[in-house]
Amino acid sequence: MLQRRNVLQLLACFALAGCSSAAQVSNTGEGAAAVSFAGPGPQRGAGGAYTLGPGDRLRIKVYNEPDLTGEYEVNSSGFISLPLVGQIRASGSTTSQLERTIVGKMKGQISQDPKVNVEIAAYAPFYIFGEVKKAGEYPYRPGLTLADAVATAGGLTYRANENKVYLRRAGSAAEEIVSLEMRVHVYPGDNIRVDERYF
Numbered sequence: 001m002l003q004r005r006n007v008l009q010l011l012a013c014f015a016l017a018g019c020s021s022a023a024q025v026s027n028t029g030e031g032a033a034a035v036s037f038a039g040p041g042p043q044r045g046a047g048g049a050y051t052l053g054p055g056d057r058l059r060i061k062v063y064n065e066p067d068l069t070g071e072y073e074v075n076s077s078g079f080i081s082l083p084l085v086g087q088i089r090a091s092g093s094t095t096s097q098l099e100r101t102i103v104g105k106m107k108g109q110i111s112q113d114p115k116v117n118v119e120i121a122a123y124a125p126f127y128i129f130g131e132v133k134k135a136g137e138y139p140y141r142p143g144l145t146l147a148d149a150v151a152t153a154g155g156l157t158y159r160a161n162e163n164k165v166y167l168r169r170a171g172s173a174a175e176e177i178v179s180l181e182m183r184v185h186v187y188p189g190d191n192i193r194v195d196e197r198y199f
Helices: 002-036 095-106 146-152
Strands: 057-062 070-073 079-082 086-089 116-122 126-130 136-138 160-168 176-178 191-196
Touching: 057 079, 057 095, 070 079, 086 095, 095 116, 126 146, 126 160, 146 191
Parallel strands: 126 191
Antiparallel strands: 057 070, 057 116, 079 086, 126 136, 160 176, 160 191
16 A cells, blocks of 8 residues: 555656646747747838838839829838828838828829829838947848848957847837847847947
């Protein structure tokens, strides 16, 4: 009887150990998800489409309306100003959404059936400072990662702390600490600051 009780206790211990191990795996998974969450930037619309922000330069073509066709920059408040149409909020919209907004503003006033095409002529730049060799403002390109941004700025100085990089997303006042080992994506208007390593 005693032997059977010992066997049952031993089996119970194995079961508890298995639960603990499963909990650790689950927590690790959640931690990994939280880390990877640092990658996606805020400028993503439905289906992953890029959403516009201040500093983006747009090429807008209004068919049969040469006075409205041209390039327009999204200002710091998130608006563009079109002749005869006025101020239109662009920030937070995809190019397709902005096309529909412009059509809605024009319809019945400038044209009964306006045809509008919006393209991104140039993205807002990103900014990188701190312990890089060539700090400053650089043009954004789709797919840019944190490592790419550092390479664009000439690489790290010998004082750089690769595990303490401050990233502030466009439109946000908060900084998050990331590492160069993480695959973090950089977006237009982002600010990157590489911290110094203390020996």
